[in-house]
Amino acid sequence: MYIYLPIAEVSVNAFLLLGLGGMVGILSGMFGVGGGFLMTPLLFFIGIPPAVAVATEANQIVASSFSGVLAHVKRKTVDFKMGGVLLIGGLVGAALGVVVFNHLKSLGQVDLLVKLCYVLFLGVVGSLMFAESLRALRKSKQVAVVKSRKKRGLVHALPFKMRFQVSGLYISIIPPIVVGVAVGVLAAIMGVGGGFVMVPAMIYLLGMPTKVVVGTSLFQIIFVTAFTTMLHATTNYTVDMVLAVLLLIGGVIGAQFGTMIGAKLKSEQLRILLALMVLLVCAKLAFDLIVEPAELFSLGVAGGH
C-alpha cells in the first residue's frame, strides 16, 4: 500500500515504513538508544529527502522513547534526578550544537563532517564497549565478582555533590552536566538523540548501573528530541507528520517488545550486542567514504553548498 507524504513529496510503501519503525523501536527499547543513527541513514536509502528524514526522525524518537520509558518507570529503573541534571546539560548542548552546525554549513562540507563524526564516534564508542563487555562477560563466567566501588578518582573530588538514590551514587553534578552538554552538541550536529553516546558515558564515566542507564537515557532523549522537533518544524518546515505516524506506529510497538527482551538479557550481553551494532553501522559508513561511488555526481537544492 503506497502513501504519499505531504512534506517529503514522495510516495512510499506504508508497510515498509511500519517494519522499519518496528525494528528500530525494538532496539530503542532494548538499549535505550533512540535509534536515530540507524533510522536516518535507512530513510535516506529509501528516498526520503535528508532534511525531512532528520527532522521527522526526531519526532519519531519522541514516541518510541516515551513508550519505552513508561515501561521503565513501572519497573522503577529511571533515575529522574540524574535524568534532569543530564537534561539541563543536554538542552544547553543542543542549542550550542545548532550554532556550531550552522557555522559549519556556511563553511561548506557539512555532510562530510557529519559522516566523519559518525565514523569516529561510532568506532570509538563501539570498540570500547565491545572490549569492556567482553572482559566483563568472561569475568562473570569465572567467578561471581562482587562489584568494586573503590574507583574514587577525580570525579569524586569535585564539589556540588548530590545523592542519586536510584543509581546508588553520591557524586558531584559537574560530570553529568558536562556529559549532557557534550552529548547535546553531538546530537544536534549528527541529527540523532545521542543515546549511543549517552549510554556508554553513563556507564563508564558516571558509573551508573546498566539497568538504570537505559530508562534514564530514554527519559532524557524524549526532551532533547522534542526540542529538536520543534526547532525543525518552526524553522525548516521539514517534519512530515504522515511519515512520523507510520514510523511511530511500528516504533512504539517495537519499543515495548524491546523492553521485554532487554529485561531478559544480562547487562553484559546487552552491552555486547549494542557494541556490535554500533560497530556495524560505523563500518558501513566508513566503507561508503572509502569505496569509489558508482555516481560521482549528486544533486542538491541550490543555495546550500
Place this chain on the structure above:
Amino acid sequence: MQGFFARVFLVILTLAGPVSAQDIVLGMSKNEIGITAFFNGSEILIFGALKHETAASSAGDLDVVVTIASPRDPVTVRRKDKRLGIWVNVEAFDVDLAPSFYAVATTGPFDRVVSEASDLWHQISVRQLIRAVTVPASTNNKDQFTEALVRVREEQGLYQMLPGSVQLQEQTLFSTSVSLPSNLVEGAYSARIFLMRDGQVVSQYQTSIDVQKVGIERWLYNLAHERPVAYGLLSLAIAIFSGWAAAAAFRLLRG
C-alpha cells in the same frame, strides 16, 4: 564558429516557416492531477488530430513530438573526488533552472524527428532546455555537470526519452501516454505538442496540466507552512499519545 553561424541561419529559417496553432486539435485524459494520500503516480493520455490541410500536403511525412515539463527550479550539482583516501565533494555547479520532471515522446528516433536547429530554438530535448536558461559560468566544464544532472534524473525516471511512443495514424490521428512518477512536485506542468516535417517545426500547441495536493495532504502541507508551531506541537502530541497508548496496551496484554 562556422558551425555556429550555420545553426543561427537554420534557426532563422525555422522561424520564418509556417507556424500556426490552429493545425492541431488536442485532447487529454486529464488536465488536472490531484495528489491524494494514496497517490502513486499517474498515467496521462494525450491524443489529438491534425487538420487536414496540413496533413494532406505532399511535402513529406509528418512527425509528432509531445513534451511534458514540470515547473523549473534551481539545482546544485556536486562532483566527488578522492582526497586523503576518502570520497568528498570537491566541486559544485549551480544549474539555474531545471525541471524536476521532463518527458519527450516522439513518433520516431529523436535525432531523425527533430533537427538540431529546431531543438536549439524550441528547446525540445531536456539538455537544450537546461542549457538555454543556464548562464554560461566561469567553469569551463559546465557541460560535465549538466550532463550529470540529466544522467542522474534519467536513472531516477524523472527525465524520460520516449522515442517511437507516439502513434500517428493516417497522418492525422496521434496518441501517446506518459506515466508520471509518484514523487511529483506541485505546480503547473506544461504540455507541448510539436508537429514536425523533415526535422522542422511546422506547428505547435501548448497547454498546461495542474498538479496539486488535495484533501488531507493539502491541509497538512498548509498547516506546516502557515502555522508551524501548532503543527510541531500536534506532531509531538501524536508522538506522546502513541507512546502512551502502546505502553498502556501492552500493560493490559500482560495483565
